[in-house]
Amino acid sequence: MANSSSVYETQSRVDPIERHTLAVLVDNEPGILARVAGLFSGRGYNIDSLTVAETDHMAGLSRITVVTTGTPMIIEQIKSQLGRLVPVHDVADLTSEGPHVERELALVKVAGRGEHRVEALRTADIFRARAVDSTTESFVFEITGSSEKVDAFIDLMKPLGLVDVARTGVVAIARGAGGL
Amino acid sequence: MxxxxxxxxxxxxxxxxxxxxxxxxxxxxxxxxxxxxxxxxxxxxxxxxxxxxxxxxxxxxxxxxxxxxxxxxxxxxxxxxxxxxxxxxxxxxxxxxxxxxxxxxxxxxxxxxxxxxxxxxxxxxxxxxxxxxxxxxxxxxxxxxxxxxxxxxxxxxxxxxxxxAEGDYSKPEAFEHRSYRPKTEPEPAAIDEALDLMAKAERPLFYIGGGVINAGPQASADLRSLVRSTGFPITQTLMGLGAFPTDDKQSLGMVGMHGLYESNMAMHDCDLMIAIGARFDDRVTGRIDAFSPNSKKIHVDIDASSINKNVRVDLPIVADAGRTLSLLLKGWRSRNLKVNAKAIDLWWRVIDKWRERQCLTYDKTSKIIKPQLALELLQAAMEKSGREYFVTTEVGQHQMWAAQFLQFRDPNRWMTSGGLGTMGYGLPAATGVQVAHPDALVVDVSGEASFLMNMQEMSTISQYKLPIKLFILNNQWMGMVRQWQELLHGSRYSESYTDSLPDFIKLAEAFGWTGLIANDPGELESVIDRMIQVDGPVIADIRVDQKENCFPMIPSGAAHNEMLMGPNAAQTAEVSDAGKALV
Incomplete structure (x- = not known):
């Protein structure tokens, strides 16, 4: 039985790791975020990004956007596991269900004087970031876009006096007329 | 209010x-x-x-x-x-x-x-x-x-x-949850496809789990009709035992790590697996990449997350097992389907060859009580009593022997901790069973180590005068732990000996129970008869062979066709490092 392998190494072939963006419509009730986050940690799934906020106050609904990575079999598991949580109304795999838009917002604080200050403003302009706070020695920029664009902007701010970054994580929605 | x-x-x-x-x-x-x-x-x-x-x-x-x-x-x-x-x-x-x-x-x-x-x-x-x-x-x-x-x-x-606090009470009439709506009804197209696969199959096998028991008695009744109409062999998981009578000629017995040889070989070699209410758990599948390599798999489960979790299946049906069985049976009859009789006949001949291995053989001439013998005699005595009987178990070797050597003819008569494997489950579970069925014969097949984990419940049983029979297969070891230490750790018996056991007869008497002991095979029958006849709770301390191990066995990390058949095979088997790392 020298060729025996662990049941946990489930496949002899290596499945590709995919990145999927899921939208989950849930009842806005206490503990729902812990339920979702606990499911991911308890079953060893990855969370690259997770955002949640109430989207329909009257109906008491919140929308969770979660970006995760895994093999196709794991992604399928994640969707089924989310789907069987009692307060979950709907799970949509935006990545596999057609084109969708993903956006992230970041607040980026930069402190500096002289040429650094001018260069920061110039870069912000190129990235269409807005200055939402300003002192004689600092700016807070608001930037919106894909995660890659936000990453690139933050990288450029590093040598210019980057102090703090706050990011929302990814929110996403399907293109076209349909909804959850 | x-x-x-x-x-x-x-x-x-x-x-x-x-x-x-x-x-x-x-x-x-x-x-x-x-x-x-x-x-x-x-x-x-x-x-x-x-x-x-x-x-x-x-x-x-x-x-x-x-x-x-x-x-x-x-x-x-x-x-x-x-x-x-x-x-x-x-x-x-x-x-x-x-x-x-x-x-x-x-x-x-x-x-x-x-x-x-x-x-x-x-x-x-x-x-x-x-x-x-x-x-x-x-x-x-x-x-x-x-x-x-x-x-x-x-x-x-x-x-x-x-x-x-004061508030208003109301009982809702009809109930519809705003987000929780489990899917119970199978797609008609999937039923038709399943029936087509069944009619074409040459080496089919029903693989039945606890989901069929949970679906209610009608599901088991429909399963019986379907299995008999098709003539296909059937294997059951630890949780599924009783959904179909295990002494029926179409039953191959339990599947999995300590399942029967013919069951596991049939799982490995079948060309159509009809899994209903079973979840392809690691105790059933063994090595995943060698699991039933040449079969098409139909998987009926009410929980979508059970499907494609461990094993990729060809025809998933997310639905209630009972509804699905009823529609399969109806479809099989109304479409007047016929099986591939020649191929099925050949398949049975292959299975009969496997059965000839007699994988549950043990030494019946032993001067020491073999646990297998004790269970066979218990089965005979329960039947002879003419009463409705229920069996619970703890967890370990005795549990696997009970699954192998007792017979299960009806659903809801067998209570054992399957997924979690909770030692100490059987005695309190028997309490619940006896409360629900005051006149039935309720036996907890136990090991001495498991029993000690929840022995405080003896007091509950005394208080409500529940006539539970505690049948302890006492080998003075955590038997399954010891068996794994023999297999994987050079027989270094680290902490697996159950030292300082109580005198079970005195313990029984201390709680107002009857205590019985059987030291050799000659005493077994009378002790079991007496245990059943006593009107009240009983501890039967059955002193079994301390060295006996539970076979057949698929060692961790091995495939279904790599079973260990007995103690001699165990000495020659080498378990890989990857296998050793498993539980």
């Missing part, structure tokens, strides 16, 4: 007759309401873990929802093992836990625990009731969640001030 009164009223409206519990400060108002009425009977356990297992035994032997009532803090944390057990084995349980008053939550108050936080991963769903006006909805919704879809345990955490 107070919250506490609403709780009791809702239980009665749900048809609950028995509650298993243990009082404490945070549930006293509910206990006070229980005191004031006669419809609901409360059974006082001796530790909260026992309450959940008792409710499990009650639920599994009746098909009803088991109800547990415990206090806050340690009451709730003691219930966690039972809740996890019920989640793994899909048993419908409502567990009411007391909680400190809402204004004290989060204050590290006396006997406070974050019950909803702790039980979130070990329940199907849980609730913390913070407004008495939500209480009657939550109570009824919880029952709906616990028993519908894939059944499971539901916790309702009840702060003490909510139990005192």
């Amino acid at each position: 107070t919250g506490a009164a609403m709780v009791v009223r809702a239980l009665i409206d749900q048809g609950v007759e028995a509650v298993f519990g243990y009082p404490g400060g945070a549930v006293l108002p509910i206990y006070d309401e229980i005191f004031k009425q006669n419809q609901l009977k409360h059974y006082l356990v001796r530790q909260e873990g026992g309450a959940v297992h008792a409710a499990e035994g009650y639920a599994r032997s009746t098909g009803k929802t088991g109800v547990v009532l415990v206090t806050s803090g340690p009451g709730a944390t003691n219930a966690v093992t039972g809740l996890t057990d019920a989640l793994m084995d899909s048993i419908p349980i409502i567990c009411l836990t007391g909680q400190v008053p809402t204004h004290l939550i989060g204050n590290d108050a006396f006997q406070e625990a974050d019950t909803t936080g702790i039980t979130r991963p070990c329940t199907k769903h849980n609730y913390l009731v913070k407004d008495v006006n939500d209480l009657s909805r939550v109570m009824h919704e919880a029952f709906h969640v616990a028993r519908s879809g894939r059944p499971g345990p539901v916790v309702i955490d009840l702060p003490k001030d909510i139990q005192f």
Whole structure:
């Protein structure tokens, strides 16, 4: 039985790791975020990004956007596991269900004087970031876009006096007329 | 009406007759309401873990929802093992836990625990009731969640001030949950496709799990009709035993790690696997990449997350096992389908060859009691008694031997901890079974080590005069641990000897039970007969061969066609390092 392998190494072939963006419509009730986050940690799934906020106050609904990575079999598991949580109304795999838009917002604080200050403003302009706070020695920029664009902007701010970054994580929605 | 009164009223409206519990400060108002009425009977356990297992035994032997009532803090944390057990084995349980008053939550108050936080991963769903006006909805919704879809345990955490608060009670007429709607009805096209595959199959096999038992007695009845109409062989998981009679000629017995040779070989070599209410658990599949390599797989499960979790299947059907079986049977008959008789006949001849290996052979001439013999004689005696009988088990070698050597003819008669493997399950579970079936013969097939884990429940059994028979296969070892140490760790028996055992006869007498002992095979029959005849609880201390191991066995990390057939095979088998790392 020298060729025996662990049941946990489930496949002899290596499945590709995919990145999927899921939208989950849930009842806005206490503990729902812990339920979702606990499911991911308890079953060893990855969370690259997770955002949640109430989207329909009257109906008491919140929308969770979660970006995760895994093999196709794991992604399928994640969707089924989310789907069987009692307060979950709907799970949509935006990545596999057609084109969708993903956006992230970041607040980026930069402190500096002289040429650094001018260069920061110039870069912000190129990235269409807005200055939402300003002192004689600092700016807070608001930037919106894909995660890659936000990453690139933050990288450029590093040598210019980057102090703090706050990011929302990814929110996403399907293109076209349909909804959850 | 107070919250506490609403709780009791809702239980009665749900048809609950028995509650298993243990009082404490945070549930006293509910206990006070229980005191004031006669419809609901409360059974006082001796530790909260026992309450959940008792409710499990009650639920599994009746098909009803088991109800547990415990206090806050340690009451709730003691219930966690039972809740996890019920989640793994899909048993419908409502567990009411007391909680400190809402204004004290989060204050590290006396006997406070974050019950909803702790039980979130070990329940199907849980609730913390913070407004008495939500209480009657939550109570009824919880029952709906616990028993519908894939059944499971539901916790309702009840702060003490909510139990005192006044509110309106109403029993909802029809119930529709706003987000939770399990899919029970199979797609007609999938049924047709399954039937086509069955008609074409040359080496088909039914692989049946606990989902069929959970689907109710009609599911088992339809399964029997379908299996007999097709003439296909059938194998059952530990949880599925009883869905189809194991002594039927079409039954290959249990499948899996300690399953029968013919069952596992048939799993490996079949060309069509019809899995119903079974979840391809690692104890069944063995090595995944060598699992039934040449079969098409139909998988019926009410839980979509069970499908393609461990094994990729060709035809997934997310639906209730009972509905699916009924439609398969109807379709098979109305379409007047015929099996490939020639191929099936050939398949049976292959299976008969495997059966000739007689994988459950043991030394019947031994001067020491073999556990297998004890179980065969127990089976014969239970049948001879002419009474309805139920068997519970603990966890370990005795459990696997019971699964191999007892016969299971009906659903809901066999209560064992499958998924979680909880030692100490059997005695409290037997309590629940006997409460539900006062006139039946209820036997807990036990090991001496497992029994000690929840032996405090003897006191419960004495209090309610439950005539439970505790059948201890006493080998003075944690037998399964020892077996693995022999297989994987050079027979270095680290801490697996059960030292300082009590005198079981005196222990029995101390609780007002009858104590019996069998030291050699000649005494076995009379001891078992006496155990069954005694009108009251009995410990039968069966001194079995200390060295006996449980075979056949698929060692960890091996495939179905790499079974160890007996003790001599074990010495020559080498388990890979990867296999050793498994549980």
